[in-house]
Amino acid sequence: MATRAIDVPLIRTAAHDSAERRRLQRDVHRGLLAVVRPGVFVEQAVLAALRPEEAHLLLVRATAPRVRPPARISHLSAAAVHGLPYIGDPPSRVDLVDPRRGKTETTAMTRVRPDQSGADHLHERWAAVPSVQDVGCDGAGVTSLVRTLVDVAAVAPLTTSLPMLDAALHARAVWPEMLEFELARGLREQTARASLAVRAGSALSGSPAESMCRVRFRQLGTPEPVQQHEFRRPGEQTAVVDFWFPVQGVVVEVDGRGKYEDPDLLGASTTANAYWREKRREDFVRSFPEVRFVVRLSWSDLMHPERVRQALRRAGVPCR
Numbered sequence: 001m002a003t004r005a006i007d008v009p010l011i012r013t014a015a016h017d018s019a020e021r022r023r024l025q026r027d028v029h030r031g032l033l034a035v036v037r038p039g040v041f042v043e044q045a046v047l048a049a050l051r052p053e054e055a056h057l058l059l060v061r062a063t064a065p066r067v068r069p070p071a072r073i074s075h076l077s078a079a080a081v082h083g084l085p086y087i088g089d090p091p092s093r094v095d096l097v098d099p100r101r102g103k104t105e106t107t108a109m110t111r112v113r114p115d116q117s118g119a120d121h122l123h124e125r126w127a128a129v130p131s132v133q134d135v136g137c138d139g140a141g142v143t144s145l146v147r148t149l150v151d152v153a154a155v156a157p158l159t160t161s162l163p164m165l166d167a168a169l170h171a172r173a174v175w176p177e178m179l180e181f182e183l184a185r186g187l188r189e190q191t192a193r194a195s196l197a198v199r200a201g202s203a204l205s206g207s208p209a210e211s212m213c214r215v216r217f218r219q220l221g222t223p224e225p226v227q228q229h230e231f232r233r234p235g236e237q238t239a240v241v242d243f244w245f246p247v248q249g250v251v252v253e254v255d256g257r258g259k260y261e262d263p264d265l266l267g268a269s270t271t272a273n274a275y276w277r278e279k280r281r282e283d284f285v286r287s288f289p290e291v292r293f294v295v296r297l298s299w300s301d302l303m304h305p306e307r308v309r310q311a312l313r314r315a316g317v318p319c320r
Helices: 003-007 018-029 044-048 052-066 075-081 145-155 158-170 176-185 191-200 208-220 271-286 305-315
Strands: 033-037 040-043 094-098 110-114 135-137 140-142 226-232 238-245 250-255 293-298
Touching: 003 052, 018 033, 018 040, 033 044, 033 052, 040 044, 052 075, 052 094, 052 135, 052 140, 075 094, 075 145, 145 158, 145 176, 145 191, 158 191, 158 208, 176 191, 208 238, 208 250, 208 305, 238 271, 250 305, 271 293, 293 305
Parallel strands: 094 110, 250 293
Antiparallel strands: 033 040, 135 140, 226 238, 238 250
16 A cells, blocks of 8 residues: 555544534635545645655545445456555546446546446465455455456556556565456456457566556567566676567667665765766676667656657667
8 A cells, every 4th residue: 555645644524523624624725625525624734745646546435435335446446445556647537446336437536437247266376375365455345456457457558557567566465377267357447458468478677667668669669678687797787678579689778867866775875876876787788799789768768758769769778
């Protein structure tokens, strides 16, 4: 779960008398409180510090007491509960599934889909693994991690679903066979889209940026690169690169500012030292005769497929 958002206190007006409710409304008008949903507030300063997906988790928590079984939190809202990475904006409504519904119904606060049967993992060898079991959030049921991943893959673009799948596989929270079983046994629409995403998932992707880069490679029709390729010489350092196109002799690295600026990633080092280490590492990679070109892509580049296409073509990687 996104721990910051799951621990944020929510202020529910139902727990207060009329005088206190009026005071809370005054605090909203003064900008001290923000409305999560009617009747549920949070401190404005706390909300401003949250990422969009964490803010959506607050909306999920605010809505959860109104979710009555057999309805459950699902899809992108369940993804927020499970702490999966978001690319793009989270939904403005809480996603639910309900077996009593025959079609999708949308209100101001929720999107309720029919609860198509998920797979029964009870008799599989992973039956006791937490990721195949439903969880809870503020009293409401939430679809399991495996079910959530496949549900998102069925309705969302690859740019949304693949980073989530990769993150769960990388963390060993799910196994490919669990996802395949859920995909094969569950009854859901858009199975072809879900199948494409599930089979594209990779435990080797170490970040959402690497996942997004893989999406761009597929969209641009590049050859399939080797992930996490290691360059090594006996008695010397080694370097593992994000992507390696061996036929073209091209290394692709995905750069984020975090490794140069995030204190948690820097540790006791400095930004200058991090840049220097990265330069020495790249020099080492370039020293291999099979390496013709090193392409570095930023998060901003990944948001513009044409930039990625141009960078790859300049390096000699074929694209559509």
